[in-house]
Amino acid sequence: MHTDLVAALDIGGTKIAGALVDGDGAILVRAQRPTPAREDGETVMGAVEAVLGELTASPLWTRVHSVGIGSAGPVDASAGTVSPVNVPGWRGFPLVARVRAVTGELPVELIGDGVAITAAEHWQGAARGHDNALCMVVSTGVGGGLVLNGRLHPGPTGNAGHIGHISVDLDGDLCPCGARGCVERIASGPHIARRALDNGWRPGPDGDTTAAAVAAAARAGDPAALAAFDRAAQALAAGIAATATLVEIDIAVIGGGVGKAGDVLFAPLRRHLASYATLSFVQGLTVVPAQMGTDAGLVGAAAAALGRREGAAAAGV
Amino acid sequence: MHTDLVAALDIGGTKIAGALVDGDGAILVRAQRPTPAREDGETVMGAVEAVLGELTASPLWTRVHSVGIGSAGPVDASAGTVSPVNVPGWRGFPLVARVRAVTGELPVELIGDGVAITAAEHWQGAARGHDNALCMVVSTGVGGGLVLNGRLHPGPTGNAGHIGHISVDLDGDLCPCGARGCVERIASGPHIARRALDNGWRPGPDGDTTAAAVAAAARAGDPAALAAFDRAAQALAAGIAATATLVEIDIAVIGGGVGKAGDVLFAPLRRHLASYATLSFVQGLTVVPAQMGTDAGLVGAAAAALGRREGAAAAGV
Missing domain, CATH: 3.30.420.40 (ATPase, nucleotide binding domain)
Known part of the structure; x- marks a missing residue:
């Protein structure tokens, strides 16, 4: 079994996008929901779970080895939480733990959306x-x-x-x-x-x-x-x-x-x-x-997830 | 033979200081000259060579494995040159090559003086x-x-x-x-x-x-x-x-x-x-x-030289 794909989430104030992405940055599966930004935190998380549900239902899911999340900020990667300015229902919301509850024991990399765009432009742009x-x-x-x-x-x-x-x-x-x-x-x-x-x-x-x-x-x-x-x-x-x-x-x-x-x-x-x-x-x-288009957030989140594995490999773990 | 020491140079507009420093940051040998800042570039280099001459004459020199230089800036570590604002005789001066001509084939690490102070405060301060x-x-x-x-x-x-x-x-x-x-x-x-x-x-x-x-x-x-x-x-x-x-x-x-x-x-x-x-x-x-005193530049230059070896060791070279 190849574990050569990553799952990417791009979480903004308008939409929540998800994708399965290969090592070349190609998007193989997509899912998307509007962000219910004015609703309570569980409703917002419900939209994330709906996106993840479409991704985990894909036959390609078994090849996924890690998850990258680019989120509107501020984020706290050390705590695994997000507090997007435009999503008031999420303040210190434990997004990493909640995503992991859906995706099992896969490693999850969380970065801010500006960092995600940067990862995308550096990788492909x-x-x-x-x-x-x-x-x-x-x-x-x-x-x-x-x-x-x-x-x-x-x-x-x-x-x-x-x-x-x-x-x-x-x-x-x-x-x-x-x-x-x-x-x-x-x-x-x-x-x-x-x-x-x-x-x-x-x-x-x-x-x-x-x-x-x-x-x-x-x-x-x-x-x-x-x-x-x-x-x-x-x-x-x-x-x-x-x-x-x-x-x-x-x-x-x-x-x-x-x-x-x-x-x-x-x-x-x-x-x-x-x-x-x-x-x-x-x-x-x-x-x-910039050269990247509207998929920059997804591609960048994927890059972060891939980079995490590269970093771990370089460190011998 | 232990090769557990580094040579450090701290080059400023007022003085040129040199030292042999051990892995704990202790200064074992010192040398110093005033900077002939208004003289021509070769005269300034002569002061550096005089400092280095005292260091290489030490019986401890055989234990030196690398050289760290912290210099008034701007510096260009990639080119190995320095252009200190207060030393007009040095513009794009090939300091790394000139130091290497004295110290043989030892690796030389060049950083700006602000970076050197930082290395010292991080290591010891x-x-x-x-x-x-x-x-x-x-x-x-x-x-x-x-x-x-x-x-x-x-x-x-x-x-x-x-x-x-x-x-x-x-x-x-x-x-x-x-x-x-x-x-x-x-x-x-x-x-x-x-x-x-x-x-x-x-x-x-x-x-x-x-x-x-x-x-x-x-x-x-x-x-x-x-x-x-x-x-x-x-x-x-x-x-x-x-x-x-x-x-x-x-x-x-x-x-x-x-x-x-x-x-x-x-x-x-x-x-x-x-x-x-x-x-x-x-x-x-x-x-x-800050906690470091007047030796901060020397200690920081030594830290950079030590860090270079650590980095090389971590990279397996």
């Missing part, structure tokens, strides 16, 4: 071949993860790479996290849109005030829209440069809705990065768009 | 027993290094942990490095003194305008001196919180002259840290004074 990388998601929030010395760096609790909540403006606007001037407080999609509106940008007849609409206006030359993206790019550049200066990365990968804005984001981002990434050992840092 | 730590030197400049997953994290070029040059104030004052609002630009000793003077603090009859004099005034209740330390503490807190949020550390160790200010620094630092280190996985972060 834009960070492939880079031993030291930062991967980010810039959309409604700003998240991320790190690859250091050729390996995923989840940190002890699985939350490392939380670049959205580092302060780049210590006297800046208060962030819901409690700090001031966080990268997310400046560079997230909603904050780009807010800044554009504050600067005088007005949406078109469709009333679309998303960052995507601001990006379209910026491409058309609207100065307020351009200024809003420039400011977001400046904050992202300061955060990316800080990360490179602290841990030495040679590439930053940006995904998420704002990451899809193209040159409207990347041109000012590269210009600002030259201003903040000044020390000799970070001057070669490049910044590129 | 305040970060002992912590698998994830940031160690800093706050004095004329602000430097640092990281321990991640129980191991020193020098990064590919040996410069990781350069917390002095991350921006915590993206629109702030221009730093000599070219960026704005760097931690060093706010929290270094000279900037603490400058801010105190700008705020109206005046030195005593001895005319001492160092940060140590500002600290003494702050302890006596001088509001301008207290405000200068508070602002430095805020910048340090933002930088330390950013580091913890990015890589997950549970302790930050602060050494250097400013680190010796005691409660004048640590009380506001802990207060500000609670404001910036807000996410669940960083709330337990503690900040403590």
